[in-house]
Amino acid sequence: MFKKRCRGCSKDFYALDLMNGLCADCFTDSARAADAETQAEANLTSRAESVILTTECCPGFAIKDRLGIVAAECCLGVNIFRDAFAGARDLFGGRTEAMQKALAEAREAAVAELKKEVARRGGNGAVGVRIGYEQISPGSGNMLLVTAIGTAVAI
Ligand SMILES: [Zn+2]
Numbered sequence: 001m002f003k004k005r006c007r008g009c010s011k012d013f014y015a016l017d018l019m020n021g022l023c024a025d026c027f028t029d030s031a032r033a034a035d036a037e038t039q040a041e042a043n044l045t046s047r048a049e050s051v052i053l054t055t056e057c058c059p060g061f062a063i064k065d066r067l068g069i070v071a072a073e074c075c076l077g078v079n080i081f082r083d084a085f086a087g088a089r090d091l092f093g094g095r096t097e098a099m100q101k102a103l104a105e106a107r108e109a110a111v112a113e114l115k116k117e118v119a120r121r122g123g124n125g126a127v128g129v130r131i132g133y134e135q136i137s138p139g140s141g142n143m144l145l146v147t148a149i150g151t152a153v154a155i
Contacts, residue, residue: 072113
C-alpha cells in the first residue's frame with residue numbers, strides 16, 4: 001500500500017486512512033475548528049438581533065454608548081435581474097415584481113450583515129441607518145450595490 005502525507009501534520013499515512021487529506025487526529029482537530037467557527041457565526045447571528053432605526057434617537061431607547069459607524073453591502077449581479085426577467089412572463093406586473101423581490105432580498109441581506117457588524121462592535125442597535133443603491137461597473141459587467149450604513153450603539 002502506498003502512503004500519502006497528511007496535509008495537517010505532514011506525517012505519512014496509508015492513503016485509505018486519510019480523510020480529506022488529513023489523518024484521524026488532524027481531521028478531528030479540523031472538524032472541531034470548523035464547529036467552533038460555525039458556533040461563533042451562530043452566536044454572532046443570535047447576538048445580532050439588534051434594533052435598527054433610521055432615526056438618530058427614539059423615545060424609549062436610551063443610548064448608553066456610541067460605537068462608531070457600521071456599514072454593510074450586498075451586491076446584486078446583473079444576472080439576477082436578467083434571470084428575474086426571464087422568469088417573469090407577465091410583461092407588466094411580473095417584471096416589476098421580480099425586480100422588487102430581488103431588491104428587497106438584497107436590502108434584507110445588507111441589513112442582516114449590518115446587524116452582525118453591530119454585534120461585532122459589541123452593540124445591540126444602530127441609529128441613523130441609511131440604505132443606498134449604487135450602480136457599479138467593474139470590468140464590463142454591471143452590478144447593483146445595496147449599502148446599509150449607520151451608527152452602532154449600545155442601548
Ligand atoms: Zn495529521
